[in-house]
Amino acid sequence: MVRIFDFPKVQLLVLSAITLILWVFILKIDTPIDYFGIIALCLSIIFHLYRVVPYSPFFPKEVVKCNVETESNGISLLASNVLTENSNYQLLIDQIEELQPNLVLTLESDERWEKALSSIEKLYPHTAKVPQDNLYGMHFYSKLPVKNLEVRYLFKEGIPSIKCKVQITNQQWVNVYGLHPKPPSPTEAPTSTYRDAELLKVGKEVSKIAEPTIVFGDLNDVAWSKSTTLFRKISGLVDPRIGRGRYCTFHADYKLLRWPLDHLFHSKDFCLVNLKVLPSIGSDHFPIYAKLQLSSLAEQLQEAPKADEDDEVLAEEKIEKAECY
Template sequence: MELTHDILNYLGIFLICSTIIPFIRHNFWIFRVFEYPRIQKLVLNLILIISLVIFLDSNKPIDIVVLAALSVNLIYLFYLIFPFTIFGKKQIVSSKLANNTNNLKLLIANVYQENRQSATYYGLIEKCKPDVILMVETNKWWQTQMDVLEKEYPYQIKVPLENTYGMLLYSKLELNGEVKFLVEEDIPSIETDVKLSSGQTVKLFCLHPQPPVPQENPRSTERDKEILLVAEKAKKCDLPVVVMGDLNDVAWSYTTELFGKISGLLDPRRGRGFFNSFNAKYFFLRFPLDHIFCSPDFSLSSIKRLKSCGSDHFPMWVNLQFNPEAEELNHVPEATQEDKALAEEKINTPT
């Protein structure tokens, strides 16, 4: 019994520390990684509270203190993820039209470079028929396999790389853009105009920055900088804007929230669900890493997480409709002066 108490208390203290650590606004990976598993921490927190109640020894002050701290922690974690539940407020209103000439059907897929199930992706594309397809972690092998799409998707921007940061963009709609290297010379992004069937032009940004993990990059500096540079570009753009890609950041992180405030772009996940896109192989370690954001002049026809195609990421599908009237109904995030100063600080941080 004594050992059980000790284990529960130590786990509780560790869990509370894992919630406190992200308050330290440092770019080193250990301070950022604990932002990811907030759903998992909430579930573990609830299990620990129930266990401590069952094994509670009221004569031990440590039991009471840990139980009280875990209760506060549970409320805080729920507060953080609540906006992404079906009970949260939607940032972007729904549209009943799925095939209007102002609709833009988007598919983002991190294929996992070593994955060889290209035929599965092709079958998925044939089934859901997106207007624009972004595939990341694509090298020359993937380009060769997916170029079968060229007949149906005559507009392409391709930057295949062997470093797991290659990108392939296929479109049925006319593109006019280029590859950019915003922060690192071997990490590309794509910036392009997309001409909808109605004739309306939309600005599209495609991203896949490095994650802050020891085996990739021990700091989030470069990732945050690229994300926020695009946020500033989006804010200054006179066209409707869409940003899509594997941002290697969760929907509820302070960097992603800062991105939303600086850019003024909307997250279709809010008020609709988590749509955890990574890790496809482990159901208990899933986070929303693959994103599609849009400007307030869009409404949402649908958002889906599609079936796994052999990658460690699920593909994500979003059907947007350009609709200027929606701007009056959408909930647009706003940046404070403090937010703007923080964004500038991150953008100007040396890399």
Template sequence: MGNVMLEGILLVTTGFFVLVTLLPLWRHRAWWVRVWEFPRLQLGTLLIALLIAQAGLLDYRQAWPFLLSALTAACLAYQLWWIAPYTRFWRNEVLRAAPDAPGPRIRVMASNVLGPNRTSDRLLALVREYRPDVLVTLETDQWWETQLDQLAAEYPHSIRCPQDNLYGMHVYSRLPLEEPELCFLVEDDVPSMHARVRVSDELAVRMHFLHPAPPSPTENEESTERDVELLVVARSVQGNADPIIVTGDLNDVAWAPTTRLFRKISGLLDPRVGRGMYNTFHAHHWFLRWPLDHFFHSAHFRFIRLLRLPDIGSDHFPVFIELQYDPKHTRQQHGLEADRGDQQQAEQTIDEEPVTPSDVPQPDTEPRR
């Protein structure tokens, strides 16, 4: 292969990476724009390989190879900027609980089971091993509900919405669920669940379980519905002084602008920051993985452990978190902060769908009298 052809391939390849790096800067919500927010780790890896190829194949006695490598390096730096908080080089956003710290703990497991998957025994085995206080399952249909009924003795409290459209949802809890509500906030066939989880007489945790539809050629052509659902829930908890946990498959990666805006508006913390990506999708393709399943929580909690659990036959790995309630030190933990532009952007996005923050259930978490 001649030098001219090699240079042409490197030039076209670099142009492609520049394009997909810049494309998400366009605020258009089309799926083919937003999809490039997901594979930043993969793009960063390929950009490193491209830099190595350029260094070995280009003749730097001319000026344009320097420009080409500079563009590649700039794209690499930009991709790494987004994912850097989800590495161990970053400061932890959620502080670790002291081994002897007092205070109640809560364990939560979230699992997108993949509706057609029929290996329920794997999920049930994990539930019995890790014994979460609260289990949320996504994409669960009537068959899955029947299988999960085996948990009824240990998990007597539940919210159920079996569906065949890959948006079924179930919540099972050892602990009492107070003010449980099933909602369809944005789309008529996409549920969310909301409840107050009674941990003790003194502690109740407001929880929101979400699974908005993703932007994709087979789902919604734009991200509007997903973005609105995330932001309307964020707005509903903004400034709330109660202990709060939001979890589910949000169909958005941890570093995406919409999820970052969710964190800014809600004030909730991400326990993965400074610890790792905890990539949960795709379970069967190691080279195409990113974090779609999330736990966000208020500053009332300290970190004990966060685990990506073994494969259950789904395209998602289950995830498990254990947190300790520590309301005395909330001011020691800080997440992202919203400025006026963020507030305006959230308002403008929410206004695109007929839903308001008052439509989101807001269970009161006062101590039991």
């Protein structure tokens, strides 16, 4: 089932609030249907608020801000769904050169994008390149030393993901996952089965890792959806947007129809230095940039989401369904 109404929660919230105001102050309320409609709108507003308020400054922050920034144990990342047909290569290159992230992940990148981005490889000697013209190309660039670099196809051929370890200090390695699962849509997949299963399979894998871990990319799902919430519980990763904002990255061309499809989740041993959505590069997605820092204090202060038995069972069912699909 395509959970399309998971996406425009803020838009539905605003629409419900406007309808309620007009109904109460302009239209007459004198029939049982009117009262039923008012109650339904109130319940709708409460439901949508429950889902989106955590992604606003009115909610406690899940990830603490770093008190002191140090380069020695920090890591910065830039992720961009470039849109395969987009040819504004230099706009992204300019952002990379300005921000100098340690890691760059591009999605929907094909051979043309690979050729254009070859200019950054002097600064990013460690790479994984999967040029494809099926909207699921993926390129990974790292300034930091890399080991155990894998390009994986978890459920579907042609839908890659990246897994590796990057070294941020002499003693410290960080697990990094780059994802772009197939979305549920009339032109892509009839259901969310594969998307959900890929997220949850990675989540179960991450839950067994004791080292610092980062998962980022275009997950083709919004931050407040049931699938993403389940992923966070299964993986035990935290979301730096909670208590700060939605950080909408899609759709770049329609200001009133935007939601957060590009994500960054990390283990609770990181604090946040910076998180921002970057200017348009001509794609339908905005790039997103984050800088994190390992912190023993953050690990003590932050509480990771936890899965209960029902969550574990549901995750296993979703994974098994995709394996048999």
